Amino acid sequence: MVIFALILTLLLTACAEQAVNEPVPEPDVTDETPKETAAAKYVPAPVSSDSLYVKKAEGIGDDFIMGMDASSVIALEASGVKYYAFDGEEQDVFRILADNGITHIRVRIWNDPYDENGNGYGGGNNDIDKCVEIGKRATKYGMKLIADFHYSDFWADPAKQFVPKAWQGMSVEQKADALYAYTVESLTKLRDAGVDVGMVAVGNETNQYFCGEKSWLKITLLMKSGCRAVREVFPDALIALHFANPENNSYPAYAEKLKEYEVDYDVFGSSYYPYWHGTLDNLSAELAEVGKTYGKKTMIMETSWAYTAEDTDFSGNTIGEGSLVTKNYPYTVQAQANCVRDVINCAASTETCIGVCYWEGTWISVGTESWEENHEKWEKFGSGWASSYAAGYDPNDAGKYYGGCAVDNQAFFDAHGHALESLKVWALAKTGNEIAPQPDAIEDVNLMIDLAGEVELPETVNAVMTDDSKEAIPVVWDIDDNKIAEMKSGGVKKYDITGRAGDFTAHAYVSMVEYNYLRNWSFEEGEEAWTATNLAATEQLYVEDKQTDSMSGSKHYHFWSAGKDTVEFRLEQTVTDLRPGAYSFDISVMGGDCGETEIYAYAVTSGGEVRSELIPISGYGNWNSGNTGTFEVTDGSVTVGIYVRCSGEGNGAWGKIDDALLNSSK
Numbered sequence: 001m002v003i004f005a006l007i008l009t010l011l012l013t014a015c016a017e018q019a020v021n022e023p024v025p026e027p028d029v030t031d032e033t034p035k036e037t038a039a040a041k042y043v044p045a046p047v048s049s050d051s052l053y054v055k056k057a058e059g060i061g062d063d064f065i066m067g068m069d070a071s072s073v074i075a076l077e078a079s080g081v082k083y084y085a086f087d088g089e090e091q092d093v094f095r096i097l098a099d100n101g102i103t104h105i106r107v108r109i110w111n112d113p114y115d116e117n118g119n120g121y122g123g124g125n126n127d128i129d130k131c132v133e134i135g136k137r138a139t140k141y142g143m144k145l146i147a148d149f150h151y152s153d154f155w156a157d158p159a160k161q162f163v164p165k166a167w168q169g170m171s172v173e174q175k176a177d178a179l180y181a182y183t184v185e186s187l188t189k190l191r192d193a194g195v196d197v198g199m200v201a202v203g204n205e206t207n208q209y210f211c212g213e214k215s216w217l218k219i220t221l222l223m224k225s226g227c228r229a230v231r232e233v234f235p236d237a238l239i240a241l242h243f244a245n246p247e248n249n250s251y252p253a254y255a256e257k258l259k260e261y262e263v264d265y266d267v268f269g270s271s272y273y274p275y276w277h278g279t280l281d282n283l284s285a286e287l288a289e290v291g292k293t294y295g296k297k298t299m300i301m302e303t304s305w306a307y308t309a310e311d312t313d314f315s316g317n318t319i320g321e322g323s324l325v326t327k328n329y330p331y332t333v334q335a336q337a338n339c340v341r342d343v344i345n346c347a348a349s350t351e352t353c354i355g356v357c358y359w360e361g362t363w364i365s366v367g368t369e370s371w372e373e374n375h376e377k378w379e380k381f382g383s384g385w386a387s388s389y390a391a392g393y394d395p396n397d398a399g400k401y402y403g404g405c406a407v408d409n410q411a412f413f414d415a416h417g418h419a420l421e422s423l424k425v426w427a428l429a430k431t432g433n434e435i436a437p438q439p440d441a442i443e444d445v446n447l448m449i450d451l452a453g454e455v456e457l458p459e460t461v462n463a464v465m466t467d468d469s470k471e472a473i474p475v476v477w478d479i480d481d482n483k484i485a486e487m488k489s490g491g492v493k494k495y496d497i498t499g500r501a502g503d504f505t506a507h508a509y510v511s512m513v514e515y516n517y518l519r520n521w522s523f524e525e526g527e528e529a530w531t532a533t534n535l536a537a538t539e540q541l542y543v544e545d546k547q548t549d550s551m552s553g554s555k556h557y558h559f560w561s562a563g564k565d566t567v568e569f570r571l572e573q574t575v576t577d578l579r580p581g582a583y584s585f586d587i588s589v590m591g592g593d594c595g596e597t598e599i600y601a602y603a604v605t606s607g608g609e610v611r612s613e614l615i616p617i618s619g620y621g622n623w624n625s626g627n628t629g630t631f632e633v634t635d636g637s638v639t640v641g642i643y644v645r646c647s648g649e650g651n652g653a654w655g656k657i658d659d660a661l662l663n664s665s666k
């Protein structure tokens with residue numbers, strides 16, 4: 001079928017002007033390879049949209065890479081997934097991508113993603129044969145392949161760089177030889193199949209950790225093996241090295257090491273997920289510095305944004321409803337396009353940056369009926385992020401949390417495979433499509449109202465427009481006097497008040513609270529009013545601006561220390577001029593790697609000190625609070641705070657403190 005479609009495409013392309021339905025000759029099944037790829041170059045038609053706003057991205061050159069990672073397509077198709085073009089017709093997904101401006105298809109490659117019984121680990125079961133299959137289809141539609149070697153049998157990322165099973169126990173020299181041989185063998189398969197390979201990545205998100213090694217000497221020895229193999233088999237392809245976490249500002253240091261150890265590569269690549277990786281300005285600065293100082297090309301190798309908050313395959317998503325990430329854009333089709341446009345614009349305006357690749361824009365639900373049905377497909381075809389068979393190789397992550405797709409809401413196709421308007425952003429970013437802006441989403445309203453005060457909601461809400469600007473529009477809240485009376489008498493409680501704003505539903509999340517006598521209770525004003533006393537050798541003690549790590553607002557108080565038994569401090573605030581009476585104090589903390597801990601909230605008055613129960617530390621995102629219970633203030637003054645002592649383990653004790661509440665106790 002592939003051959004048949006290829007020849008049909010060639011004919012249609014070559015004979016487009018004749019408009020004659022010539023009989024299609026029987027394909028020659030012995031010759032699977034399109035030998036003359038240049039002559040068969042697929043030329044997509046121009047793209048237009050009357051609903052998608054696209055601000056023109058400046059400085060996109062003719063060779064700019066518009067990439068799409070489509071690694072899981074084969075496993076998805078085996079699971080029954082079909083893709084539909086904008087005309088509603090079923091279509092080869094690679095043609096749909098080419099038709100909408102995609103120039104490169106990226107595919108991850110795992111050495112041996114199978115258990116001893118031949119069951120696939122999942123994530124597409126992407127070995128080199130899968131890559132060849134996808135590469136041939138990409139080539140057919142005029143796109144180049146970005147081959148992404150993880151040099152692992154399953155997922156590789158900054159935290160995880162498992163050695164392939166076959167290489168376990170090898171010395172680093174033996175591993176370097178094996179890596180070279182494997183790379184030559186794999187790339188030769190791609191070459192023999194006629195795949196148009198534009199770029200080869202040696203490693204995936206290798207932040208000073210690669211194929212089981214953590215020293216630069218060993219990492220670069222392995223990287224050099226891979227790079228040598230690429231130069232030999234595909235001398236015209238670009239060699240990329242791929243890193244993550246630009247927000248740590250470590251890229252120039254990485255590039256310096258690569259230079260020091262004389263690694264021969266062309267492209268310094270970075271992942272950029274807006275909800276994890278800092279600002280685009282910071283990314284641009286990091287890439288520009290590496291590009292300029294070390295004479296390298298740079299590229300954004302992975303990015304994505306969600307078109308909906310909804311999960312459609314019964315397997316939780318990375319971002320969406322309830323996720324704890326910074327929400328840079330709304331979760332809409334238009335906002336997905338805006339996010340991609342902004343990333344493209346960043347790349348195009350960063351000297352040395354040659355393109356952007358989206359991550360898994362084709363990974364959609366294998367079914368929307370039930371978890372059971374989907375689970376069967378994930379296990380059988382490897383179309384979920386991990387199957388249960390991966391447990392032997394990756395017991396602590398895949399072994400525990402195997403399941404479906406975590407990015408089905410970040411694809412460019414809906415749950416049933418229909419192309420979303422946002423896919424056109426790749427083609428339209430070059431020219432722009434700056435049509436009249438319309439409201440696209442409504443920003444949530446978050447309010448804290450004192451139980452003793454008035455319940456007043458704003459008369460307007462912010463509409464996020466299709467061009468990503470904001471406009472205040474009138475809102476009518478669904479609230480009456482009965483509801484207000486209920487809220488005022490209901491004690492400390494949160495309410496979701498809905499309203500109508502134009503064609504949209506607006507949400508006001510109202511927290512009814514007791515009056516908080518503390519100043520700067522959520523650290524939004526930095527250290528203001530707080531005093532920290534370092535009682536040991538805690539290395540980091542400061543207010544951090546990071547919404548995802550904050551309980552309220554965007555800031556919190558951060559602590560970290562690498563050494564064992566070095567974390568011990570107090571953080572406290574003294575309040576004066578209080579009316580005599582009963583009060584209570586409450587404060588929250590989260591953290592990890594803390595080892596043995598002694599953490600409690602306290603209040604010191606002229607009558608002495610009261611303490612909360614010990615506050616446990618239970619990992620990222622798990623806030624635990626300590627409450628002192630009631631104490632009496634007689635002279636108007638109290639000092640409240642938190643005491644923290646951790647033994648520390650692993651990478652050092654870390655934690656976040658937020659939301660300090662000093663309330664009167666009735």
Ligand code: CA
Binds near residue numbers: 313316405
């Ligand atoms: Ca999902």
